[in-house]
Amino acid sequence: xxxxxxxxxxxxxxxxxxxxxxxxxxxxxxxxxxxxxxxxxxxxxxxxxxxxxxxxxxxxxxxxxxxxxxxxxxxxxxxxxxxxxxxxxxxxxxxxxxxxxxxxxxxxxxxxxxxxxxxxxxxxxxxxxxxxxxxxxxxxxxxxxxxxxxxxxxxxxxxxxxxxxxxxxxxxxxxxxxxxxxxxxxxxxxxxxxxxxxxxxxxxxxxxxxxxxxxxxxxxxxxxxxxxxxxxxxxxxxxxxxxxxxxxxxxxxxxxxxxxxxxxxxxxxxxxxxxxxxxxxxxxxxxxxxxxxxxxxxxxxxxxxxxxxxxxxxxxxxxxxxxxxxxxxxxxxxxxxxxxxxxxxxxxxxxxxxxxxxxxxxxxxxxxxxxxxxxxxxxxxxxxxxxxxxxxxxxxxxxxxxxxxxxxxxxxxxxxxxxx
Numbered sequence: 001x002x003x004x005x006x007x008x009x010x011x012x013x014x015x016x017x018x019x020x021x022x023x024x025x026x027x028x029x030x031x032x033x034x035x036x037x038x039x040x041x042x043x044x045x046x047x048x049x050x051x052x053x054x055x056x057x058x059x060x061x062x063x064x065x066x067x068x069x070x071x072x073x074x075x076x077x078x079x080x081x082x083x084x085x086x087x088x089x090x091x092x093x094x095x096x097x098x099x100x101x102x103x104x105x106x107x108x109x110x111x112x113x114x115x116x117x118x119x120x121x122x123x124x125x126x127x128x129x130x131x132x133x134x135x136x137x138x139x140x141x142x143x144x145x146x147x148x149x150x151x152x153x154x155x156x157x158x159x160x161x162x163x164x165x166x167x168x169x170x171x172x173x174x175x176x177x178x179x180x181x182x183x184x185x186x187x188x189x190x191x192x193x194x195x196x197x198x199x200x201x202x203x204x205x206x207x208x209x210x211x212x213x214x215x216x217x218x219x220x221x222x223x224x225x226x227x228x229x230x231x232x233x234x235x236x237x238x239x240x241x242x243x244x245x246x247x248x249x250x251x252x253x254x255x256x257x258x259x260x261x262x263x264x265x266x267x268x269x270x271x272x273x274x275x276x277x278x279x280x281x282x283x284x285x286x287x288x289x290x291x292x293x294x295x296x297x298x299x300x301x302x303x304x305x306x307x308x309x310x311x312x313x314x315x316x317x318x319x320x321x322x323x324x325x326x327x328x329x330x331x332x333x334x335x336x337x338x339x340x341x342x343x344x345x346x347x348x349x350x351x352x353x354x355x356x357x358x359x360x361x362x363x364x365x366x367x368x369x370x371x372x373x374x375x376x377x378x379x380x381x382x383x384x385x386x387x388x389x390x391x392x393x394x395x396x397x398x399x400x401x402x403x404x405x406x407x408x409x410x411x412x413x414x415x416x417x418x419x420x
Contacts, residue, residue: 027135028126028414030094089373089385093417094131102408104395109155111400113137116408119147125176131404131416138176142169152195159229161202163190168204170229185232189219192246200227201235201275203255205246208237219243221257223275238278240268247295247304248272254281254332256304258292266292267306269332281332294353296362297329304329305362305381307353324362324374324381339380343372352395357402363419365393371405371417389415 104117114126122141128134142148142164150163153173160171160179168190170183191205202224207217220240225233245258255278257268271279294307306325322343328336351365359376361384366372370389375382392410398419399406407415 025127025135025137027133028096030096089387091387091418093389093415095416096134096414098408098412098414101410101412102394102414104150105397105406105408105414106151106153107397107399107406108153108157110157113157114397114406115151115153115160116414117148117151119149120145123148123151125173126414128406128416134416138173138179140171140179149190150193152193154195154199159199161193161195161226163193163204165190168193168202168224168232170226170232172229183226183229183232185224185234187222188217191244194246194248195226196248196252200225202226202232203246203248205243205257208239221246221255221270221278223278235276236278238270244291244293245295247297249297249301250299251301254301256295256297256329258295258306266290266308267295267304267327267335269329269335271332282335284327284335284337292325294351294364296353296355298355298359302330303327304335305353305376307364326380341374341381341383343374343383351393352397354396354398356398363396363398363405365396368392368410371396371407387417387419389413389417 098116098118100118100121102116103119106115106117108114112127112129114128116124116126118124122139124136125138126134127137144166146164146166148162148164152161154160158172158174159182160173162169162171165188167184167186167188169181171179172182173179187204187206189207193205194203195201196203204222204224205220206222207219208222209217218237218239218241220243221236221238223235223237225235240257240259242259243257247256247258248254249256253271253273255270255272257270259266259268267284269281269283271281273279290308290310292306292308296305296307297303298305304327306327307322308325309320309322311320323340324343325340326338328338353362353364355362355376362374362376362381364372364374366386368391369386370391371387371393373384373387375384387405389407389409391413394408394410396405396407398404403419405415405417405419407413407417409415
């Protein structure tokens with residue numbers, strides 16, 4: 001029988017201003033022994049492989065003369081639904097119990113720390129240099145009634161860029177015992193933030209200022225100058241309704257926006273050569289039952305992978321199918337849908353989706369099963385198997401060497417899992 005050995009104490013301080021909370025290097029003790037009893041299915045690779053005979057639609061999805069999509073993500077591309085057997089992949093893991101629900105987990109740039117983001121309860125900074133000696137280095141608690149939804153650390157870890165329900169906040173974490181806010185930009189409906197390589201520009205899927213005659217502000221891509229963290233200024237706003245996710249190309253020339261509604265494009269590509277004046281390059285439409293909620297870009301700029309679901313009604317009951325769509329983006333003017341591979345597990349719309357180091361695999365949530373593993377092919381993505389946690393994953397991060405996954409789950413567990 002598993003016993004919970006140690007609980008991380010989360011504290012709360014009442015209302016009003018943002019304050020910092022210091023850490024006391026509290027060691028975490030695992031509440032589970034290292035596990036390793038998952039066995040791999042004996043089916044051959046050929047039995048699990050989705051057919052390579054996928055029909056590739058070479059028709060340009062969009063011409064830029066009128067910027068109106070000519071087709072949609074669920075166009076005439078054949079959906080490969082070849083039955084395959086889900087397999088439980090071998091893995092080991094350590095699990096720690098947390099007092100509060102953790103919504104997001106972010107790895108520091110040096111791979112030494114994790115930021116566990118706990119919404120209304122702030123965040124914790126966990127030292128993971130030795131996975132057998134994990135401890136809390138710092139804590140931060142906001143008390144203005146807002147919720148922290150996302151966090152990006154600067155390269156040196158000094159500044160932390162937070163997406164909160166009341167705007168963008170920049171913290172100075174030079175002293176983990178006294179984390180202080182140095183900058184703020186009011187905004188709402190923030191879904192995603194991206195910091196450029198020079199750490200001078202922050203891209204935000206948020207809202208614009210309310211204009212005369214408007215009942216609600218427009219939503220889309222907000223571009224902020226954060227070169228001076230103490231004085232955040234607005235550079236531009238590009239309207240793109242229902243933007244769920246953002247992804248910036250490796251050369252930072254193009255921004256890819258995911259739309260989660262039929263009233264927005266499934267994929268919008270912007271030229272960001274001049275961040276002050278984004279230019280529309282092309283779009284791919286959503287169909288009426290389709291939602292795109294995550295984008296993953298290959299480093300070479302040749303492929304975009306969209307996580308999406310498609311709802312159908314059967315006898316009055318809504319049923320969702322889940323897909324990974326592979327798009328050729330070598331020419332951003334004419335993106336081409338290559339395939340739509342049906343996934344054999346569901347996933348939260350807020351779950352992270354990440355490449356392995358060699359980009360031959362994609363990891364993403366597998367509902368309440370665990371961490372799904374997909375194999376990346378030239379024109380499609382295959383379901384390989386699941387690293388089981390038997391609990392719904394809220395978010396995860398991968399270690400620098402891709403040997404470990406750091407996972408937070410709905411039952412308040414923080415898991416360190418070995419990858420196959």
